[in-house]
Amino acid sequence: MTAPTEESLDALRHSGDELADATVETLFERGEVGTFNTLMRYVSTVGQELPDGLPEVARAYLHETSSPPSWVDWGEMERARLFFIDNNVHISTALSFAAMPACYVVPRVARLLSATHSLKYPSKRMAETGQFTVYLMQPDAFEAGSRFVPAAQKVRLLHASVRYHLRREGRWDVESLGTPICQEDMIGGQTIFSIQVLDALHRLGVHMSEEGAESYHYAWRVVGAMLGVDQRHGPRDLQEARRFSDRYMTRNMGPSEEGAHLTRQLIDLYEEVVPGTFFDPVVSALIRYLIGDTCADWLQVPRTSWDTVVRAAPALLNVLETVEDRSAVGAWALDRLGHLTTRLELSSLTRGRVMHYAIPEELKKDFGVSSTVSPGSRWTPPGPALGG
Template sequence: MTSLPPSLPSRFRPPGPEGPASPEVRRLGEALLRRDPLADAVVEAFATQPPGRGFALLEQGLAEGRDALPEAPKALLTLLDTLDQAPPWLDSARREAGAAALLRSGAAAGIVLGMKSLVLGYASPAGNKALMFSGQLQEKTPRRLAETSRFVQAVSQPGGMERYGQGLAITVKVRIMHAQVRRLIDRSGRWQPEAFGEPINQHDMLATVILFSAALVEGLRKLGYAVSAREADDISHLWREVGLRMGVEDALLPETHAKALSLAERIQAAQAPPDDDSRALVAALFSSRPHMARTPKEKKVAERRAGVMQALCRHLIGDRLADELGVVRNRWAGVTLAVKPALALAARVNRLPGVRQAAARAGNAYWTAAVAEVLGDAEAAFAPPESLRQGAA
């Protein structure tokens, strides 16, 4: 068995009986060294345009197609061309079934997304570094949650991932936003590739896809909301396409829920325990709403809500990781005793033929309300940032 390349970043610490250089582990480690070359080329081309012009071209191309942009940068045209090409493995019926199952889960999925998927992402002491470069944790956390909610809502819509669907458009905007963050991090001169690998690399983008698919499904199940094996695979199929459109290499993406869980175990096993940045991100997740309350009454309600969410978070991620992240134990621990039977009933009812459409509408209404609670009537723009906050990270 060959050893791991010495060039791999120090963050990668694969243990276990497979050995550090099993093909699967080696593949994950090497993914830390790769970016998204096409998206990076797009943002480099945008940098030569007047401010805002590149993103406007992207939005036009997403809405109207590449023929509407005859003089656009070549990299952007190449990116748009890829959107017209369906991967050979894509089964649109399964993708739509996965989207429908996710949409029907509504508020339950919202809880798992915020209290498990995002928290597990924050727990990665190297994967969280690009996010820390943005700074302003208290102020930006609610907006980040709202934009994430809008992203999940959009990809879950019927036809959302079709060529001119909103889900596909937002996915591509997220891809370009990631590329712009990489560009800004490079220009900052403060990134440590020998420790972290490339910023927003293939490994970490793959991990995000798994957190939004397999980890979300397992979180729903832990809350009592049953997800069938077929539904779990269909949700993974949906996110396999989302991951591809977000810039993850096709060869890395798992074909099934079981394979996604296997990858998740390997990724988790090779990362270090949470660090201070992990704890700062999680603290901001729970304190941002009380921090932004405008009245004592609003603050009291926000603090009670944060307490309930902390209890649900501990249930979803386990006490050991919750302790490492500083998620406090509180008097709301018994809330899961009420939540689980209610969600178990909801899952059964939502599958009934006469209820499926109503459940999807209710789920959609939940996501719309979650976004509006923070953004009001404003749209989630997903525009690439122009700068990083000075002194961040």
């Protein structure tokens, strides 16, 4: 891709997802959304027969989106999976305390997120994100019996339904804000969940290889394509991801009431997960450390006595990572611990249930809207790339 410009990003801001948007619009026009949701609740794995009675437009959409993009490099995907296994607990931390707040610091995105999930169940979005990532990083993610592809198909339609409702009901200023869940924001999200997660891992002191970092970014390119991101305009490698991320965040980030509220929900959620109350301030301190003081102040992340303590996290992780690098037994033990920790966190967020993705028939009022590291090959983040 060429370096993003204000003009190219303005164009992406007014572009959605033609295939999913047309599918959702037809389902609503024909009054078939309820039928679709009921039948699709039982379609959760690759290879299942589509149920009788499924609307034809939905059947056509599911057929067209049933396969990953033709350009997928399966070797890269396997390297991404091994990278995830090696760093799963760290990735979960980065997703929760860096990537999600990074979304909230974009006021337009914060407003969208506030409009699409119940304020009474703030763990829903984190649970969906965690579950989605776990599905992706299974060895059989694209084979019969896996849950990733159906989840991606449903999330894509969920995004289209949000666009449909907000535009149809006149609750979104398209002229000034652009299309809801536009291509600019979808590509921005792809970079937040890839390079900004890698940035957070680096800030935590996690040992990563260049190959592992590139493969992890590649996996999110595949995810983006399956969620309707136009890859002609998306970054192809980490250098391009840095350029897009820098430009996107610089032109969009800022304070907002919705962003602060979502962040407060996130903090409250994880303070409930952390046993007792003594360590509660660690949640705020970790967010502040990973996203920086300016963004943390915009999101009204409280300053705590743990802010200084958390800065020692990289030194502690460096010790653990060194043990992992030098000992096969240590690596196995830490990988298993990471796997169990990630599963425990996901179980806490989902209350032990599988999260179902469905097309909302309305945006109700209570939804806020009436790998192995080789010594000497450590990955370091690409430097700032503005001005291109």
